Structure formats: C-alpha cells, structure tokens
Amino acid sequence: MNETDLKSIVKKIQTAQAEFQTVEVKRSKTQATERLFDTLSSFSNQDDGGVIVFGLYEGDSFAVTGVDDVQELQKSVMNQCEQMEPPVRAVFTVAEIDGKNVVSAEIPPIDITERPCFYKGKGRLKGSYVRVGESDQHMSEYEVYSYEAYRKKYQDDIRPVERAAISSLDSEKLAEYLKLLKADKPNLSRLDDSQIMELMSIVRDNKPTIAAELLFGLYPQAFFPQLGIIAVSVPGTEIGDTDTDGSRFIDNQRIEGTISDMVEDALQFVRRNTRKKTIIDPDTGKRRDKTDYPVKSVREALLNALVHRDYSVHTEGMPVQLSIFADRLEITNPGGLYGRLTLDTLGKIQPDTRNPVIATALEVMDITENRYSGIPTMRRELKEYGLPAPEFRNERGEFTVCFRLNEEPAVQNSDIDIIGFCKTPRTRKEIAEYIGLNSVTYAIKKYVQPLIDSGHIKLTVPEAPSSPNQKYFS
Numbered sequence: 001m002n003e004t005d006l007k008s009i010v011k012k013i014q015t016a017q018a019e020f021q022t023v024e025v026k027r028s029k030t031q032a033t034e035r036l037f038d039t040l041s042s043f044s045n046q047d048d049g050g051v052i053v054f055g056l057y058e059g060d061s062f063a064v065t066g067v068d069d070v071q072e073l074q075k076s077v078m079n080q081c082e083q084m085e086p087p088v089r090a091v092f093t094v095a096e097i098d099g100k101n102v103v104s105a106e107i108p109p110i111d112i113t114e115r116p117c118f119y120k121g122k123g124r125l126k127g128s129y130v131r132v133g134e135s136d137q138h139m140s141e142y143e144v145y146s147y148e149a150y151r152k153k154y155q156d157d158i159r160p161v162e163r164a165a166i167s168s169l170d171s172e173k174l175a176e177y178l179k180l181l182k183a184d185k186p187n188l189s190r191l192d193d194s195q196i197m198e199l200m201s202i203v204r205d206n207k208p209t210i211a212a213e214l215l216f217g218l219y220p221q222a223f224f225p226q227l228g229i230i231a232v233s234v235p236g237t238e239i240g241d242t243d244t245d246g247s248r249f250i251d252n253q254r255i256e257g258t259i260s261d262m263v264e265d266a267l268q269f270v271r272r273n274t275r276k277k278t279i280i281d282p283d284t285g286k287r288r289d290k291t292d293y294p295v296k297s298v299r300e301a302l303l304n305a306l307v308h309r310d311y312s313v314h315t316e317g318m319p320v321q322l323s324i325f326a327d328r329l330e331i332t333n334p335g336g337l338y339g340r341l342t343l344d345t346l347g348k349i350q351p352d353t354r355n356p357v358i359a360t361a362l363e364v365m366d367i368t369e370n371r372y373s374g375i376p377t378m379r380r381e382l383k384e385y386g387l388p389a390p391e392f393r394n395e396r397g398e399f400t401v402c403f404r405l406n407e408e409p410a411v412q413n414s415d416i417d418i419i420g421f422c423k424t425p426r427t428r429k430e431i432a433e434y435i436g437l438n439s440v441t442y443a444i445k446k447y448v449q450p451l452i453d454s455g456h457i458k459l460t461v462p463e464a465p466s467s468p469n470q471k472y473f474s
Contacts, residue, residue: 001051003095006104009053010097014062019134022050027057030069031076037119040081040088042131043107044117045139047342050131052077052090055102066100077105085120086110112340115147130396142314142397149312150339150352156312157214157355160207161223168223169208169216173258177216180364201357210311211357214259215365221256224316229255229266229302231322233273235441239323243441246466255322259306259358260367266302266322267295273324293329293403294381297390300374301331301401307359307368310335310397326439332400343392347375378403418447419456425471448472 009023019025024039036052043050055067067073074092081088090105110117116139119127128139149156161168178196182189188196197203202212213220214227221228233250235243242248251273255265274292305320315334323330337343339352350372353359362368378390382403391402421434432443451457452472460471 001091001093001104001106003093006053006093006095006102007097009051009104010056010062010064010095010102013053013056017061019058021131021133022046022048024050024052024134024136025056025058025062026052026054027059027065028054028073028076029065029067031072036077036080037083037121037127038129038136040084040107041117041119041127041129042136044084044088044110045115045129046131047109049109050107052105052107053102054105055100064098064100064102067103068101070094070101070103073103074105083120084117085124086114086117088117112147113151115151116144132396140397142312145312145314146310146336146397154312155201155355155357156310157211157358158201158204158209159311160204160209161213162207163223164208164213164217166203166206166208168218169212170218173216174202174212177361177365200361209357211355211361214306214358215361217258219256220258226317226319227311228257229262229306229320229322231255231266231269231324233269233324235326235439237325237327237442241441254319259303259362260365262306263299263302263367267299269322270298270324270329271295274329292405293387294385297378297381297385297403298329300377301390301403303362303368304374304401305331305333305399307362308335308338308354308399309333311355315397326437326442328402328404330400330402332398334398336394336397336399343394346392347372347379418451419474422457422472422474425460425473427471431472 013019013023013025022043024043026034026036028034039050039052043052054073055065056062057065077090077092081090088107088110090107093104093106095102095104116124116128118124118129121127125141125144126138128144129136130139130143131137148154178193181196181200191199201209202216203209208217210224213223230252231254232239232252235241235247235250240248243250251269253265253269255262255269257265270293271291276289276291302320302322309315309320310333318334320334321330321332323332335354337346338354341349341351345351359368368374375390378401382388382390387406388404391404393400393402418431418435421431426434428440428444431448432440435443435447437443448457452459457472457474459465460473461467461469464470
C-alpha cells in the first residue's frame with residue numbers, strides 16, 4: 001500500500017461512516033494502547049487479510065485525529081503481533097492528511113495450513129477470532145476444528161460407528177459394490193471381501209464406518225438421526241411467511257435413508273412443490289414438461305451437499321436443509337468450503353475432498369462422476385433454462401447454493417383483467433395460474449387482496465376468509 005491508497009481508504013471510511021470486513025479504525029495517537037489481538041487474529045484468518053487504520057476517531061464521524069509518534073505506534077503494534085501464533089508480520093504505511101499523520105498496518109492472511117491465528121495469551125480455542133462485517137467474533141469450537149481437520153487431513157467419513165454391525169448394511173448393495181470394485185482390478189480381486197472392505201474403509205476395527213452406513217445402510221439414521229435432509233416448502237419468500245390459512249409450510253418432510261435414497265426422495269419433494277409447465281414445440285407439435293428448475297442442477301446440488309458436508313462429531317446433529325420459496329430454491333449443508341477452495345474458484349479448480357471415501361464410492365457406483373463437474377453443470381443447465389446463475393454462500397461453517405427464478409415477470413393482466421377473470425368465481429390456485437405466479441399466497445396477497453379491500457372482488461365464504469373452499473368473484 002502507498003500513501004495514495006491509504007488516503008483513498010480514509011476517504012472511503014469517512015464517506016461510508018463505517019468500518020468494513022477488511023478495515024478496522026483505531027484512534028491511538030502515540031501507541032496501540034488498545035488491545036489488537038482480536039483484530040490481528042480475525043484479519044489473519046480471512047483470505048483477504050485486513051488493514052488497521054490509526055489516527056481516526058469513530059466517535060467524531062471518523063475525523064482525522066492523527067498519530068503523534070509514528071515510531072512508537074509501530075513498535076507497539078509489532079509487539080502485539082509477536083504475541084500471536086503464528087506471529088503476524090504487519091506492513092506499515094504513513095500518510096499526511098489535514099496536516100496530521102495517519103498510519104495503516106496491513107495484516108496479511110496466513111496460509112490455511114497455519115490457521116487459525118490466535119493470541120497466545122488465551123490459547124487456540126479462546127484466542128481465535130473471525131471477522132464478521134465490521135466486528136471481530138470468537139471462532140466457534142467447530143470453526144477451530146475445521147482448520148485442524150484440514151491441516152491434519154482428518155477423514156470423518158470413515159469414523160467407525162460403534163453401535164453398528166455388518167448386519168446393519170444392505171448385503172445385496174454391498175455385494176454389488178464389491179463386484180464393481182473388483183472389475184478390471186486383478187490385484188484387488190485376489191483379496192477376500194473382508195480384506196477389501198477394510199482396505200476401502202467400509203469397515204474399521206470390524207465396525208461399519210459412517211461412509212458405509214450412508215452408502216449401504218439399511219437405516220443410517222438409526223445411528224445418526226440428523227444425518228438426513230429437512231425439506232420445507234414455504235408460502236412466501238422468507239421463513240415465517242404464512243399461507244392465507246396461517247400455515248407456515250405448504251409441505252415439509254424429513255428425508256432419510258442412504259445418500260442415493262435421499263437424493264431421489266428430495267427430487268420428488270422438489271417436483272411436488274414446484275410448477276411443471278407443458279410446452280408445445282412449434283415445429284414438431286410435440287409436448288414436453290418443463291419444471292421450475294432443471295432437475296439435473298437440483299440433483300447435482302443435493303449430491304454436493306450430501307457428499308461434501310461435514311460428518312464430524314461437531315455437525316452430526318445438523319441435517320442438510322432444502323428450502324423452496326416462492327422465488328428461489330436453497331440447499332444448505334453443514335461444513336463450509338473445504339481447504340483452499342473459495343467462492344471465486346468454485347468449479348474452476350480441482351478442490352480438496354473432505355470425504356474422499358464417500359466421493360470415490362459413489363463414482364464406482366456410477367451415482368456421481370467425481371470429476372468436479374457439479375458446479376459447471378449447474379451453471380450450464382441454469383443458463384440453458386434461461387434462469388440466473390446459481391448463487392453460493394459460504395458463511396461460518398455452512399455452505400448454501402441458491403437457484404433463483406427469474407424476477408417476477410410483469411403481470412400482463414391488469415386489475416380489470418383479474419376482475420374480468422373473476423366474473424366466474426375462481427379458486428386461489430386458478431387465479432395464481434392465470435396471473436402466472438408460482439406462489440398462490442403471493443398472488444393473493446399482492447394482486448387480489450387490494451381488490452378485495454377496494455370492493456372490486458368479493459369472497460364466496462366471507463365469514464371464513466381462509467376456508468379451503470374459498471373462491472373469489474367480481
């Protein structure tokens with residue numbers, strides 16, 4: 001950073017009247033009297049690092065108060081940097097603004113294999129911080145563990161399930177998998193099945209592994225009740241929105257079974273709770289169905305969530321979440337992006353694999369390609385479908401993929417058209433389909449309720465507005 005860059009940051013702070021994800025302001029005039037350990041940790045632990053700016057006063061609209069003794073300040077900051085593990089190597093810049101010195105300390109990110117950076121005086125668990133907006137927050141025990149798991153290459157998917165026995169696995173599915181494993185592998189074929197199962201982490205210490213239960217288990221959730229999918233369909237655009245009868249969910253389901261079972265059941269849930277349009281090809285006259293979202297993209301997102309989620313003891317009580325809203329579909333799994341993968345590199349580089357045994361087994365079973373093609377497939381399918389590109393969020397131990405419908409098309413039917421349509425009493429569903437909206441609740445609230453309030457539309461059952469037999473007429 002040079003003086004011009006520092007002045008630009010100060011101007012940005014004063015214009016926005018705020019600190020940022022990568023910028024922290026301190027008033028210190030002679031030395032870093034404030035404890036910087038939290039910020040040094042949080043900046044070191046994020047990929048973009050951060051900048052601490054000294055000589056601004058947040059309490060006075062970030063006015064420049066200046067640093068009187070630049071050298072003493074730098075020594076003080078460096079002293080605190082040395083108390084971090086690993087030590088932080090700050091880079092300083094000084095700029096004169098309004099006749100006063102402003103000092104910045106650039107805090108570089110540390111390599112992911114050395115994270116978390118923490119204050120030695122508190123120890124790894126209590127001294128590790130993460131930046132959230134403009135604040136420094138304690139890392140959770142799970143966040144600290146995640147770095148350790150990557151650094152030490154823990155494989156949580158092959159933890160033995162102490163309560164399980166081989167009899168808890170589907171013998172036919174397991175036999176088919178072993179047959180596929182041996183195909184074109186003469187050396188492996190010479191081993192007996194028990195050796196192969198131990199070698200391929202189906203069993204450890206004579207106990208089925210988590211991977212084995214999730215791939216071949218008769219009922220994996222007997223051992224891990226929350227290693228499933230919680231699926232909900234919401235009558236609106238946010239959790240908490242209610243239907244006209246006060247219901248918070250149009251549909252909800254706990255989806256269980258093996259990974260392949262859960263994917264298929266989740267796809268059925270999506271089909272049941274999204275629209276299907278019939279399109280006629282103008283050239284051939286053939287009819288085809290088009291769902292709200294491309295099935296292949298949804299399948300890839302579900303597989304990614306189940307294959308790449310965290311299966312450690314810290315998250316075994318957390319299910320994958322599938323949420324269908326009026327304007328989007330979201331799938332969230334425990335465990336953020338793994339290793340060096342970032343949102344910017346999703347689908348562009350070969351990532352580290354959190355659960356290699358599960359991923360490889362599903363490839364052998366021809367359920368996944370395991371060629372890192374999931375994200376590109378989602379992007380391609382959504383583009384061909386005419387939908388926005390998928391959105392990805394990586395937030396404090398959770399990863400979310402979001403598919404959005406196109407922004408609500410301009411409703412071509414004016415109020416008078418809806419009034420005309422309701423000359424014959426119409427149900428909620430008929431009105432929503434006429435307007436062209438997926439959410440019945442949204443259609444009624446936005447387009448019909450105002451007409452009811454103005455007296456243009458009446459209810460066939462006025463004494464029970466939420467009646468399932470309710471119709472609307474003009």
